[in-house]
Amino acid sequence: MTLNMMIAAAAALAVSASAAMAETRATYKSAKTGSSYYQMGVQIAEAMKTGTNGDISVTVEESQGSVQNVMEVRARGGDYVFTTPPALIGLAQEGKAMFEGKGDASFADIRALFPIPSLTMHFVASADSGIETFADMEGKTVLLGSGSFGATEGEKYLGLFGLEGKVTIADSELSNAVAALKNGQIDAFVTAGSYPAPNVIEAAASSEVKILSLSDEQIAMTKRTRLVIPAGTYAGQNSDIVTTSLPVAAYSTVKMDDDTAYLLTKTYWEMKEKMSGDAAWWAGVSTEMLGNITTRIHPGAIRYYQEVGVPLTDAQM
Known part of the structure; x- marks a missing residue:
């Protein structure tokens, strides 16, 4: 190896070492x-x-x-x-x-x-269910899933809003929610995730849905953080959705x-x-x-x- 080659190699090693130290x-x-x-x-x-x-x-x-x-x-x-x-x-x-x-x-x-992004609560109902408010969930079938923040929080909200024992809880995993909603096996599902949530995007794109808003009184009852999902976030969503979140x-x-x-x-x-x-x-x-x-x-x-x-x-x- 010539002297010039040795100098070049040493310089390359120095640059490499410097880069490694900078990372x-x-x-x-x-x-x-x-x-x-x-x-x-x-x-x-x-x-x-x-x-x-x-x-x-x-x-x-x-x-x-x-x-x-x-x-x-x-x-x-x-x-x-x-x-x-x-x-x-x-x-x-x-x-x-x-x-x-x-x-x-x-x-x-x-x-x-x-x-x-915050964990954001979504209450998603099929248009055919006729659910426009939480009170309309009475007598309906709702999928909560199990073992997740959304499932626990959703169950809590049903109790807070006077729906405990008045709603049929579907025995199914949340991964089945979109297909079950589309096929009429359930009337609504509850999910929590950063918005726009992939399963809500899929539900809104495949059929007409209603995503419920909470009143200020209901939000106060949950003791969670108020969050607004802007209009147009999901297909067919023409107005803001007011819901709760976990920052x-x-x-x-x-x-x-x-x-x-x-x-x-x-x-x-x-x-x-x-x-x-x-x-x-x-x-x-x-x-x-x-x-x-x-x-x-x-x-x-x-x-x-x-x-x-x-x-x-x-x-x-």
Whole structure:
């Protein structure tokens, strides 16, 4: 090898080493494989790679749920990013509910980065059922599914709205809902997911459906966050749908350095429009949803929000 070749090879190795050192790795833990939230994680990973020209590399991990995501904070390092409803952070830090007897000092170090699409309640009825309001569900057959947030929440709402024992609950999985609705085997189904929800899109495209709105009084009874699904989100939807949601956000801890948290947050918001073009559920995310975060935000993320003039609360600082 000539001297010039040796110098060139050494320079190439130096550039390669520099690039490797510049790359920041993060692990994003969200939900089960196949779920919409796992798909969102994949989209975020791709957006981070594109938006930073490869400076950030995100590995998406499957999760069994939000509680597990929070619990893993105890053993994770500064590269850990996870999703969970904001309410769970407060419960973890106070050692309440599902975290009773499982408290840990590391929970106090959790810091928010940015909101992601909320779990949104959908009550979908066939046009032939004649269901226009919740009261009209009396005597009808409704599919809730089982073991999901939507199933639990849907059952709760039936009780709150005076329909307990007055509705026939279909013994079937939610995956069968669209076909069962179209075939007249059920009158309505309940599902929760980021809007527009794929199964609701399918139902609205294959037959005429009515997606119910909740009154302000009903929303207050549920103690959930009010959310408006804009008109035109689904086929045949000519007006806004007022419903409830469970906010969800991405978090890390103070173990993550400020520059990484800043870059993750900045890239997320700068790539959101492109992600919205690939998947419509990102279009429903706005900086106003930061208001659902009731605990502290990471200093690196705060730097970005201050740069773009997003107001934050004292509790978030």
